[in-house]
Amino acid sequence: MTNSGVIGHVYDSALLGFSATMPDVGVQALNKNSRVDYIEPDGEVTIQTQTLLGHN
Template sequence: MNGLTPLSPLLFPLRHQPCSPPIASLALPKANHADKAHNKVIVVFKDGTDQKDITKAENDVIAQGGEITQRYTSALLGFAASLPDNSVQALNIHPRVNYIEADGPVSAYTKNLIGA
C-alpha cells in the first residue's frame, strides 16, 4: 500500500496551500499621505518569544525609518508599526515572527434582529 487513502486526492492540494498570502502580496494601507513609502502593519511574534528579540526587531524597524505606534504584551506579543517596504520584507522572514497583518480601521457589524 502506498499510504494514500481514498480522500488523499482531495486533501493533498490543501496541505500545500499557505494559510494566508505572503505579506508582499497584501495591499497594505499607507501610513499617511505625507509619507507614502510607509506601510501600517501589526507584527505578531510566536508564543514564548523573548522580549529582547521583540525589542531588537522594534529597534531594527526604527533604524530603517519606521515608527512603532503600539506595543502588544497581553493578548499577543508584538507591535503595530508604520514602516518601509524593506522592513516588512525583513520582518516577514524573521524566525520568531508568527505573522504580519495589515493594520487599519476595524468596525463591528451588527444586525438588529428585533422586529426583523
C-alpha cells in the same frame, strides 16, 4: 527598530505584538525573521454584538 521603522504601540496582554510604521523594505526584513509568525496591514477591527438564535 532597523530599516527606519517607528514603533507605535506594544501589545503584551491579550496578544503579543506591536504596531509600527515602516517602509516596504522593513516589512520584507521583518517577514524573514523566524520569530515573527505573521504580519498584517493596518485596518479597522470591529466586534459583532450578540446574535440571539430562535424565535421571539
